[in-house]
Amino acid sequence: MQQIGAPVPLANHQFLQHPCRICTAGAGRSNSGHLLMSLHKAYLHRHQFRVAPRTSSTLQAVTTSTVDQNSNIRKDKYFKVEMEVHETELDQYGVVNNVIYTSYIQNGRDKLLESLGISVDSIISKGDALALSELRLKYFAPLKHCQNGDRFVVKTKLMEIKGVRIIFEHIIETLADHKLVLEAKGTAVCLNKDYRPTRVFPDMSTKLLQYFSSDD
Secondary structure, eight states, X not given: OEEEOSSOBSGGGOOOOOOOEEEEOOOOOOTTOOEEOOSSXXXXXXXXXXXXXXXXXXXXXXXXXXXXXXXXXXXXXOEEEEEEOXXXXXXXXXXXXXXXXXXXXXXXXXXXXXXTTOOHHHHHHTTOXXXXXXXXXXXXXXXXXXXXXXXXXXXXXXXXXETTEEEEEEEEEETTTOOXXXXXXXXXXXXXXXXXXXXXXXXXXXXXXXXXXXXX
């Protein structure tokens, strides 16, 4: 298993934006050092989060409600985005560079939020931010580039919403024969205008839970 969490920039801070087709089934670093999620830049680091004490009855009610809704999340429902390998993403061995897979995953997550009406611009306009605090990757097979492009699918599933955190599962498979390429688990964190962890934005929480709990 390859684990990413060290405070180092990935691929000179730049990733390619990929043309993709979406189908549904069933920045820079902040002052506090968080990884700000965007389609073009990414930094990873470790961080310990502090959440406000759950003292009020209102806060307790919100927490209980979220826990109850987490139990309704479907285990078999993924959001899917189709992409293809580009020659510039290959390493010296002729396969996709390990670092590039993080951009595939991020692209899939961004497209999921956009499909729910939550864009990066809309988050920024409110003075908020979304950060990646943890990402674990496990590689099974390489992606390569061929004459017509090696097409693959990025599958994203909501695992849990808890406090300031949104936990996702990601799977990458080849499109032609559904060969498993990669499995990943990532944790996204919501930040306020001061780049401090804050409970998951209500609109984002509601839309994610509704989508991954529905039968559509």
